[in-house]
Amino acid sequence: MKAWLILFNVIIATNLAIISAVTSAVAESSIIGDLGIEGSVQQWVTILYFLGVNSAVPIGNWLGDRFGYKRMYFIGVSFFILGSFFVGLSSNFHMIVASRFIEGIGAGLIFPVGLALIMKNFPKEKLSLPINLYLGLSFGGGIGLGSIISGYFAQAGYWQACFFMNIPFGIFCLIATYYEIKETEKIDNGKFDFWGYLTFIIFVATLLIALTQGNLVSTTNGWKSPLVVGCLISCIVALIVWIFIEKKTSNPIISLKMFKYPLFVMACLSVFAIGSTLFATVSLASQYMEVSLKFQKQTTGLMLSIYGLALATFTMFSTFLMKHIHTLLVVLTGLCFLAISLFMNNELTFLSNKTHLAMILILRGMGIGLSLGPITSNGLKNIPLGHTAQAAMLLTFFRQTGATYGGSILNIIIIRRQFFHSQTFGEQITNYGIGFQETLRKMTSFFSFYHGNSPTEAKERAKQVIIDNVKNQSLIQSINDALFIFGIVICCIGFLLIFLNIKRQKEKPIP
Template structure:
């Protein structure tokens, strides 16, 4: 009996389990399945809250500002804790931190379903975000270590397709169904069904990585880093909040901006002097790493802000149901999943440079095409733009990571790999915030522009108003107008009042869409500049190689 117990202990050993024979071909793929399911659930949790925001707000009596912090708490905590997670993973093992991350994510997600107010929901989402900080950055490292060299590029591409493609599709479609037909709590409880499978696979098939002594923990660097991220997020989120009536000139905004700049400068000084820095700033001296990081950051901004922005258009402007909004948002997930999986094959056939530049161009073109969207656009027109953007994001995510790692030394490879995750996650955090800020700045302009077009002396308004008068009289039985089109009296001019009210609602909705279009145009222009820098970098490399060969 003791022999059997010893044999069982050896098979489920934490460091090197041997449930399957060592080197068995199936082990890496079982690791891939567990990591893929975990990442899909983590991405689903993000989109589920974004899609079901109105249901959660109604149940917990949350205002607009409170709801935004509920949505932000998960992704902001996740992205902020990535560098800290990397340090602990190196110190205590990637398998251990991944396992703890899964437990924290599940606990936080399930507790979100039991939340009864704002603070309990934010706390639960923050715990889930802390867990995802142990999931996202460690996933690629664990996959790279378990697969052969010739399969690594393929596996990373499949991982991107599964996590961000399938995760987005299921997070939007399945969550929309649960929100309408079950309850908002059900979108959090779904993770319970997969916990035994994931934890069992981690115990039985994951091998622990070698632990490294990274020196003393950079406590001051962490404090300055957290202060910078917290002040940055707070400033972007609240500089145009309804309660902050003075906006950019308020004492709150100036104070937050001062803390942000001071902590950022302090962090740079600290990391340059520290022997064991939290973030190795010397990596940014490599042009390929810097350009790749900025491009990955902007692509992530476009990805996360697109789902958030179009969800607002579908639900708030066009009054689609949650399941309809989830269904019409699926093209971006399909594009990411399909072309994310194909990016490895296309990189092998045509070269990684062509693939990620093509992907970035697709994203830029889709951002420009966003200007064609109006309140009269149907979901098919929007669907093509979403699919084009998703295709570009899928083509760019994996190869841009390769660009970041291209010139990095083997000693800095681990740091550079987690930095890729950090820039992707930070892009996700700031994408929705940046979109909201630009919309707040641009919407008053478009409201004023449409308001001018609806002036009482406008002949176009009078013509449209007459047609609407006839529509409301014939279809809804409104009392015909008697006199001027615009009137505030009741009874006699009921049709005119209905027409003017409908046009005002129409103008407000179009202003919302136009402000969203402006945000994506800005994102597209920023990505264009980075794409140009990368093209110049590639041209420089090719020219140098040709001159070197001639010599």
């Protein structure tokens, strides 16, 4: 019974962390508008949160082994509550990004330490159900609830409530942790790998800065700017030094030996791709609905809640399927649904209706729900018992870095494709184009007849509407192109999983 109470506790805390991430996507325009944040730096409100997460996740298990998992979970929730409190009080850019970073550190401890607590309190042969409940209710539930809550409060003009509401639920988790969770046995896991951790964080941070800043219009010379080039060089050097250090140290933060298991490596790559799609769907769908379809934030939140509900439902349903069907078949079914939903995005325009969009979001939630849990469980099966905590941390890290870097990679593709589509569509807006002239004539007549504009005013207004629609569709098509590429990646992952499983059946398992 106590194991299930621990699971419930971790699900609540993880839910809060996911809701906070969703809020920054759905309520982003309200936050930057209220605080007067410039467009060139607004992405840091979200990036600093994920950077905090990615900084804390790698050391979560080391700290748990050394100081106790109960203590580190308690500290993680405390940091998250503190960060949420100051985010709600923020009155300027510097205060909110610093608070988001603190909040991210707390979430970065909650993710791996919370998952480790679940794994330590359930028998290994019965882990599939609690892990899928954890993933489904935490991520699906967090996206569903976070979308509704942030949409409602952002539209009401009180986005701060999305962060203040974390405090009472977080305090409940702290009280439950103090009284219900028994401290784990502390392990003397050797000297902290300071230089390995430092070089790894430099690698993570500089790569993120390069991917983000190189893509901004406001960055002088773009990818050739001294800042971006310097970050890329630092990133490569830090990665090389980190690998060298980790091979030499006896107690590495991330053991490179974990990557000798092919199925585990494939699981890491899979959760990276799925994590990218999981969180990018929230931000890109929000942008599409608010900018292109002109939805209100509350409507956007309700639409995204459909995605979260499908994700939660099918993550839990995958547990039932794995008892009756081979895990690989469940994973491939999920990846198939996911790829189809990404390809179907290509059908969306600025005239698409809610039903069409809802069908795509449901399919995507189904795909992620059926694949994420089984891939996580399957990736842990081949890992020796003493390394499961490290393996769980790595899977968590790859999922979260997918959310961070996957979004940056998608934005790079989107901006590049937007230039292409703007130019392609723009070439059709000429005085010699038959289609353009016919559309212009009809719209001029419409504005003249129904709005009482003079012929000259009606023609100018019609031209502006056409230009705005072209810009709008250029953005939509760019998003569709980026997701189409990710759909191809998902298909490749499916084929690789089939290949590795066939190969594994022909070979003896690694002792």
